[in-house]
Amino acid sequence: MRAELTRERILAAAAHVFVESGYQGGTTNRIAERAGVSIGSLYQYFPNKDAILAELLVQHIDDSAPPPDPTGLDLTGAVRQFVRQAVDHHRIDPRLLRMMVEEAPLSEDLKTKISRYDRKRSAELRTLVAAFPEARLTDPDTAIRIIVTTVEIVTHTLMAAPDPVDPARLEDQLVELITSYLR
Numbered sequence: 001m002r003a004e005l006t007r008e009r010i011l012a013a014a015a016h017v018f019v020e021s022g023y024q025g026g027t028t029n030r031i032a033e034r035a036g037v038s039i040g041s042l043y044q045y046f047p048n049k050d051a052i053l054a055e056l057l058v059q060h061i062d063d064s065a066p067p068p069d070p071t072g073l074d075l076t077g078a079v080r081q082f083v084r085q086a087v088d089h090h091r092i093d094p095r096l097l098r099m100m101v102e103e104a105p106l107s108e109d110l111k112t113k114i115s116r117y118d119r120k121r122s123a124e125l126r127t128l129v130a131a132f133p134e135a136r137l138t139d140p141d142t143a144i145r146i147i148v149t150t151v152e153i154v155t156h157t158l159m160a161a162p163d164p165v166d167p168a169r170l171e172d173q174l175v176e177l178i179t180s181y182l183r
Contacts, residue, residue, distance in 0.1 A: 007045050010035045011059070014052045019095045023053070023103035053104045060097060061117045065089070067124040070131045076179050078128050083174045086121075086151045087167050090159045098160035121148045135182040147178055 013035035018026040028049050032042040046052045065085050070078035090097060106114070122144050129135045129144070137143040151174060158165040 003045075006035075006037060006041065010037065010042055010045055011052065011056060014049075015056060015093065015096050018053065018056075018099050019093070022099060026053075028052075050105060050107070053100060054107060054110050056096070057100045057104070057110060058113055060089075060092070060100070061113050068128050070128050075132045075134055075182065076175060078132065079178050079182070080171065080175045082125060082128055083151055083155075083171050083178065086155045087159070087171050087174075090155045091167060094156075094160035094164065097156065101156065118148060118152075121152070129182065132182075137182065143181070147181070150174075151178070 010031060014026065014031045017030045017034050021027075021030065026049060028042055028046075029039055031049065031052065032039045035042070046055070065088075068078060068081040068085065070081070073081065125148055126140070126144050129137070129140070154174060155170065158170055159167065
């Protein structure tokens with residue numbers, strides 16, 4: 001239990017340090033100092049700052065949100081539910097997420113996890129769209145990938161921007177865009 005608390009303290013400290021100092025300035029010494037642990041203790045949990053950053057990104061990707069459930073919703077409501085998950089997911093710490101995605105190196109393992117997350121979101125959207133006959137897609141596989149990528153990239157970019165878009169307005173506009181595309 002104590003080991004898990006120390007590990008979580010290191011990750012929380014790393015998140016702060018990376019946001020404040022960026023990837024280059026986010027040294028293991030700074031992270032250890034912020035976490036209140038020795039550098040040796042930090043290395044017992046993580047071999048380097050890349051491993052710490054990778055774990056932070058994995059935590060972001062491995063969300064446990066249930067898949068959207070279109071039961072009782074119209075197409076617009078179902079799309080809103082899908083979009084809201086992405087918006088809420090990017091609200092947690094958009095500055096940290098921006099730094100992780102834009103500055104940090106991506107290992108093959110991390111790329112695999114990102115790809116798995118994209119496939120999961122695509123499967124969720126495919127199931128959601130299948131529930132609505134008014135969703136007319138001439139090339140469903142490509143359309144699903146376009147929608148998932150659009151939602152993820154637009155949400156990430158606009159919520160992590162120095163002048164972020166209001167999340168409610170972002171959600172409304174993405175819902176309008178996607179609903180129009182599906183019809």
